[in-house]
Amino acid sequence: MTGPLEGLRVIEVSAFVAAPMGGMTLAQLGAEVIRIDPIGGNIDIGRWPLAPSGTSLYWTALNKGKRSVTLALNTPEGREIATSLIAEAGILLTNLPAAEGWMSYATLTARRPDLIMMRLTGTHDGGNAIDYTVNAAVGFPVATGEDERPINHVLPAWDVAAGLYLCTGLLAAERRRTRTGQGGEVTLALSDVAYATAANLGYVADVQVNGAVRPPLGNWLYGAFGRDFATKDGRRVMLAAISNRQWRAIGKATGLAEKLALIGQVMDVDLDDEGGRYAAREAIAAVLAPWFATRTLAEIRAALDGSGVLWGPYQDFGQMVREDPRCSAANPLFQQIEQPGVGQVLAPSSPLQPALPPRPAPRLGGDTDAVLAQVLGLSPARIAAYREAGILAHHEG
Amino acid sequence: MTGPLEGLRVIEVSAFVAAPMGGMTLAQLGAEVIRIDPIGGNIDIGRWPLAPSGTSLYWTALNKGKRSVTLALNTPEGREIATSLIAEAGILLTNLPAAEGWMSYATLTARRPDLIMMRLTGTHDGGNAIDYTVNAAVGFPVATGEDERPINHVLPAWDVAAGLYLCTGLLAAERRRTRTGQGGEVTLALSDVAYATAANLGYVADVQVNGAVRPPLGNWLYGAFGRDFATKDGRRVMLAAISNRQWRAIGKATGLAEKLALIGQVMDVDLDDEGGRYAAREAIAAVLAPWFATRTLAEIRAALDGSGVLWGPYQDFGQMVREDPRCSAANPLFQQIEQPGVGQVLAPSSPLQPALPPRPAPRLGGDTDAVLAQVLGLSPARIAAYREAGILAHHEG
Numbered sequence: 001m002t003g004p005l006e007g008l009r010v011i012e013v014s015a016f017v018a019a020p021m022g023g024m025t026l027a028q029l030g031a032e033v034i035r036i037d038p039i040g041g042n043i044d045i046g047r048w049p050l051a052p053s054g055t056s057l058y059w060t061a062l063n064k065g066k067r068s069v070t071l072a073l074n075t076p077e078g079r080e081i082a083t084s085l086i087a088e089a090g091i092l093l094t095n096l097p098a099a100e101g102w103m104s105y106a107t108l109t110a111r112r113p114d115l116i117m118m119r120l121t122g123t124h125d126g127g128n129a130i131d132y133t134v135n136a137a138v139g140f141p142v143a144t145g146e147d148e149r150p151i152n153h154v155l156p157a158w159d160v161a162a163g164l165y166l167c168t169g170l171l172a173a174e175r176r177r178t179r180t181g182q183g184g185e186v187t188l189a190l191s192d193v194a195y196a197t198a199a200n201l202g203y204v205a206d207v208q209v210n211g212a213v214r215p216p217l218g219n220w221l222y223g224a225f226g227r228d229f230a231t232k233d234g235r236r237v238m239l240a241a242i243s244n245r246q247w248r249a250i251g252k253a254t255g256l257a258e259k260l261a262l263i264g265q266v267m268d269v270d271l272d273d274e275g276g277r278y279a280a281r282e283a284i285a286a287v288l289a290p291w292f293a294t295r296t297l298a299e300i301r302a303a304l305d306g307s308g309v310l311w312g313p314y315q316d317f318g319q320m321v322r323e324d325p326r327c328s329a330a331n332p333l334f335q336q337i338e339q340p341g342v343g344q345v346l347a348p349s350s351p352l353q354p355a356l357p358p359r360p361a362p363r364l365g366g367d368t369d370a371v372l373a374q375v376l377g378l379s380p381a382r383i384a385a386y387r388e389a390g391i392l393a394h395h396e397g
Numbered sequence: 398m399t400g401p402l403e404g405l406r407v408i409e410v411s412a413f414v415a416a417p418m419g420g421m422t423l424a425q426l427g428a429e430v431i432r433i434d435p436i437g438g439n440i441d442i443g444r445w446p447l448a449p450s451g452t453s454l455y456w457t458a459l460n461k462g463k464r465s466v467t468l469a470l471n472t473p474e475g476r477e478i479a480t481s482l483i484a485e486a487g488i489l490l491t492n493l494p495a496a497e498g499w500m501s502y503a504t505l506t507a508r509r510p511d512l513i514m515m516r517l518t519g520t521h522d523g524g525n526a527i528d529y530t531v532n533a534a535v536g537f538p539v540a541t542g543e544d545e546r547p548i549n550h551v552l553p554a555w556d557v558a559a560g561l562y563l564c565t566g567l568l569a570a571e572r573r574r575t576r577t578g579q580g581g582e583v584t585l586a587l588s589d590v591a592y593a594t595a596a597n598l599g600y601v602a603d604v605q606v607n608g609a610v611r612p613p614l615g616n617w618l619y620g621a622f623g624r625d626f627a628t629k630d631g632r633r634v635m636l637a638a639i640s641n642r643q644w645r646a647i648g649k650a651t652g653l654a655e656k657l658a659l660i661g662q663v664m665d666v667d668l669d670d671e672g673g674r675y676a677a678r679e680a681i682a683a684v685l686a687p688w689f690a691t692r693t694l695a696e697i698r699a700a701l702d703g704s705g706v707l708w709g710p711y712q713d714f715g716q717m718v719r720e721d722p723r724c725s726a727a728n729p730l731f732q733q734i735e736q737p738g739v740g741q742v743l744a745p746s747s748p749l750q751p752a753l754p755p756r757p758a759p760r761l762g763g764d765t766d767a768v769l770a771q772v773l774g775l776s777p778a779r780i781a782a783y784r785e786a787g788i789l790a791h792h793e794g
Contacts, residue, residue, distance in 0.1 A: 004573040048620025133709035157554035164561030171568035176401040192748035213715035223445025312530035318610035351589035352566040
């Protein structure tokens, strides 16, 4: 099996989450993604969490399936090799702020006129930004939890979205270049990803049109019925119903359909409407809570699985890894692989299935010689000379 | 200006967030995206929030720039028209569970052998799932906030990521088809998006290799320095430093560099290491908190903007829309547009810039006649006959 992006070559000069995740996503689809780092690694090489060996579990997780090249990027020769690799590949993915230097679009297109350059920035107007500061600006932390004290998300959702926007934009640009010969520079501001998404979900219009600022709703689902419930054995589950079919499934599976139907009369709302269920949510939850509180998670699972009810247990990361078969090699998404510096780890392929099997992250710089030979046609003697001059690392990774 | 996906035609049969956002993202890049709905709309047509007219702000925000066709999909004739549109376009994007019926891959490829079918499911093993239940399973809600009581995210981050994965997968599949003639069915399980992302960020390996389950850290940043701070005027700001450069910028901009340097000695850690700063985070925050508490947001902005410090104010959705110039037409991302059923709203283009101007969502069914004429070549008489037979709506939207 080959991936759909077989034959596509991309140079990545990156750090942290968004751009590396973008490159990894392309590699998982079969592209040859060559990440170039300075000798010793970029500033994300030691990002926590770490394995006992000191190898970053974060870096290895975000760079699976790539090739790794390290160069003395603080030297003209190192930058020249990087420039040649970019010119040869014709596609550059980066989040580094080198727009004015050797890695500027103008400089690079002098060498490769139809270059596609995907560039992630902080804000559209040149400000710096990371997931944490972007998230603070876009309303979600204030609307999270029970009160207006902001609560940060733990998932770097804007980085994840930005990484996937970069993939989409890169493939769109490459499609155009194939048809027209035209390359181009595409810029993606992390903060624009967040503002656009808030608007795409209706939050901006709700303020503009209704003057409504979504308040914190705890774990309630907005505009329909949904909430978390405690179980008899100290677990919690999330329950939700958006469509009428999902709503009726709850009544049927719990045997509480008649009681739930009475809530419509009690509360004067139409329970066949998601807004009616939202208005009556406290009363609905009061009827359902004892059902969950008197059953163990296993009993709840037996009653609800296959019933059409939308529900699921909350799990911490440990429960997810140790107890959930969907987060194991029983799911075609995952395989155990040997990750250099780390050992045996459960690694996902692309969730776009069927997918290529997962591959480990490279050792830092581990593909340098092979890439310089294959992509640039450098001779062993030339490579040795660069190494002697300190342009290439002697030992790395 | 034309978008990079000019000439690409996609049929979308969808509801809610992920698949509609995927189709919209492609439309923003210039693709012709035709969303087919049952007459009267799919189950997301009335999803909250609503405009005073009753038009869904959510539906209009998630379907910008598409064409809308409505058909009596409960009739053989309606399904035949839909099938013809799918066969003609050659690409179908869907999250509806019709895998066994007329919209199955096997049935559709009998009409269009090189069809590309992008299908979003709940779980990989056939279970149903939505963002809320998926999120509960993957550890983040338990790790959010100050204690282990789970806190749901408000952003449907898994839906957003899934929508963008669908775009990436669709363009990758279309690239392959262009080169090899080979179509295919690509399945994306919403829960796999979440499990894969948790693994891609190192959470799975941290449990497997270190036995470490990331605990709730409130608003602290993990493994480096970052936290929220209260200002003199009752606002809160997020402050972060991951790299050494960002860390030194904080000391310089606040004038507290000398005091902060002493913390390394006091706490016996190396503050030139992100792990050292994480270990000493309480002491660092204790030094910084009074600096923020004695300054207004405006004073903090004056001191920190342009300093290289990573920071930003928390804003609720109202403050974001009313006070933040980056969420306004001053940002090239946004334009005021006239949205039928809603009025003037601020609409984003694609954050991949430069971008096509934002376009409003269609009226439900508003493009039916034009699409049937242009794509299928149906005559006005034929269309009128379908309308007479109830296969097409008389009035809609």
